[in-house]
Amino acid sequence: MVILVLLSLPLIVSGQFSVGISLSVCVKDNQPTQIRLAFIPNGMTVSWTTSSKANSPTSVVKYGLSKTNLNKQASGYVTTYGTSNFHNVLLKGLTPNTIYYYQIAASGTVGTSGKYSFKTAPEPSNGQFTVTILGDWGSTKFLSLIRIPTDPVCSCSGETLKALKKKLSSTDFFWHLGDAAYADDFYLQTYYKRLFPDPYEALLDDFQCTLQPLSSTKSYMILPGNHEVKCAEIPVYDYCSKSNSNFTTFLDRYRMPGIESGGFSNLWYSFDYGLVHFVIINTETDFPSSPSGRGTLLNAGNFGTKGAQLKWLENDLKKANNRRAQIPWIIVGGHRPFYSSAFDSICDICRAVFEPILIKYKVDMYFSGHAHWYERTYPIKNGKFNKNPNSYTHPTGIIHLTTGAAGNPECGEGQVSPASYSANISYQCSFGQLRINSRTNAKWTVFDTTSSKNMKIIDQIDINIKH
Ligand SMILES: *[C@@H]1O[C@H](CO)[C@@H](O)[C@H](O)[C@H]1NC(C)=O
Numbered sequence: 001m002v003i004l005v006l007l008s009l010p011l012i013v014s015g016q017f018s019v020g021i022s023l024s025v026c027v028k029d030n031q032p033t034q035i036r037l038a039f040i041p042n043g044m045t046v047s048w049t050t051s052s053k054a055n056s057p058t059s060v061v062k063y064g065l066s067k068t069n070l071n072k073q074a075s076g077y078v079t080t081y082g083t084s085n086f087h088n089v090l091l092k093g094l095t096p097n098t099i100y101y102y103q104i105a106a107s108g109t110v111g112t113s114g115k116y117s118f119k120t121a122p123e124p125s126n127g128q129f130t131v132t133i134l135g136d137w138g139s140t141k142f143l144s145l146i147r148i149p150t151d152p153v154c155s156c157s158g159e160t161l162k163a164l165k166k167k168l169s170s171t172d173f174f175w176h177l178g179d180a181a182y183a184d185d186f187y188l189q190t191y192y193k194r195l196f197p198d199p200y201e202a203l204l205d206d207f208q209c210t211l212q213p214l215s216s217t218k219s220y221m222i223l224p225g226n227h228e229v230k231c232a233e234i235p236v237y238d239y240c241s242k243s244n245s246n247f248t249t250f251l252d253r254y255r256m257p258g259i260e261s262g263g264f265s266n267l268w269y270s271f272d273y274g275l276v277h278f279v280i281i282n283t284e285t286d287f288p289s290s291p292s293g294r295g296t297l298l299n300a301g302n303f304g305t306k307g308a309q310l311k312w313l314e315n316d317l318k319k320a321n322n323r324r325a326q327i328p329w330i331i332v333g334g335h336r337p338f339y340s341s342a343f344d345s346i347c348d349i350c351r352a353v354f355e356p357i358l359i360k361y362k363v364d365m366y367f368s369g370h371a372h373w374y375e376r377t378y379p380i381k382n383g384k385f386n387k388n389p390n391s392y393t394h395p396t397g398i399i400h401l402t403t404g405a406a407g408n409p410e411c412g413e414g415q416v417s418p419a420s421y422s423a424n425i426s427y428q429c430s431f432g433q434l435r436i437n438s439r440t441n442a443k444w445t446v447f448d449t450t451s452s453k454n455m456k457i458i459d460q461i462d463i464n465i466k467h
């Protein structure tokens with residue numbers, strides 16, 4: 001969503017920045033920061049950031065089954081731009097459903113990290129788990145500077161962080177549906193430009209440092225949103241250098257299993273977790289008339305050859321649908337919704353391009369963000385739906401779930417009348433948890449994070465499938 005930023009710009013420029021919130025650079029010369037995990041098949045990628053001033057060319061992780069005996073070691077690779085090094089080490093051939101301990105080894109002027117642990121993905125036979133799902137978040141530190149106080153979604157990102165920390169032990173991994181740090185919105189503020197040599201990178205760093213308590217112990221799977229494309233979504237001032245455009249920062253700062261799944265880096269990829277095959281699509285670029293693609297304001301993309309993303313999606317879903325006896329659930333995520341009562345958030349071209357493929361291979365659910373609220377539709381197929389609470393048992397279409405209300409500087413959606421296919425809307429700050437109970441049953445629960453103390457349940461449904 002972009003409209004509210006334009007509206008709130010005068011507010012920002014006229015100086016709401018009083019009290020001493022400072023953007024300290026959280027990347028240290030002598031210590032690994034922003035430690036983050038992401039799945040690879042039978043393993044885990046450990047990623048972290050160091051300052052490019054540090055003499056730290058290597059990326060080594062020690063790991064093992066016992067905290068006091070990290071008897072294995074793996075080396076990785078590093079990419080560098082701006083003032084940071086981004087390190088990635090792939091731990092391969094791990095045992096499923098098993099706790100591993102790890103520590104980033106000292107290198108050059110950089111010391112060791114603390115010791116952390118994670119649990120590997122289970123096999124389908126051992127398939128119960130909970131994934132925490134959220135979208136459209138934003139730096140927790142700076143949001144208060146530009147909030148419109150009456151809008152709940154503008155003021156809650158810190159509460160969301162607290163709520164996610166409270167849910168950490170009941171979460172097997174996190175899934176962020178795009179629009180992560182909103183560094184581009186904050187970057188637009190000339191105020192920050194005067195204070196920091198590179199505020200865009202500093203804001204991205206700050207967001208990742210904040211996430212470390214979550215991402216160092218649970219995989220933090222992420223997909224691309226429009227706010228990841230370049231440093232200024234609205235080119236009021238086009239300050240963005242080449243290295244701040246075309247998803248450069250997003251591609252360097254995460255390491256999703258694009259290579260392992262035949263997709264493209266962090267932009268389109270898939271992975272298995274227990275009884276679910278998760279598929280990530282890029283709703284921004286790399287399909288005809290894509291909203292952030294070549295020739296648009298954001299002018300990004302063409303990462304793959306012509307048609308590569310859609311061809312990959314078709315192949316990936318075809319394979320997944322052919323092994324449903326083993327892995328029955330197929331869940332797709334992309335940033336932009338195909339259906340929404342917030343009509344200006346709907347991506348019609350995404351629906352036209354992706355939905356027929358998702359229907360063909362009987363995808364169970366499609367998760368999106370972009371609209372800054374929570375919404376659930378009835379299962380939809382070719383525009384048809386059945387307005388009946390029982391339609392979630394053996395659904396005849398795809399259930400569309402939008403969870404874009406983690407809190408962000410552009411605030412929430414205005415009141416609208418629900419679309420005909422809409423089953424539940426919440427304007428509150430929220431995130432969801434999907435609990436896969438069995439081959440046929442899942443429970444979807446949405447928590448209000450206006451206050452992390454209460455975390456009231458605002459929506460809950462059972463989904464029962466049969467393939
Ligand atoms: C974006 O990056 C990709 C990969 O490096 C490159 O092929 C493409 O030409 C770039 N697009 C633009 C608009 O610069």
Ligand SMILES: *[C@@H]1O[C@H](CO)[C@@H](O)[C@H](O)[C@H]1NC(C)=O
Nearest residue numbers: 423424425426457458459460
């Ligand atoms: C959404 O679902 C919750 C719980 O199932 C219910 O209390 C609430 O009234 C629903 N909201 C709407 C708009 O239907």
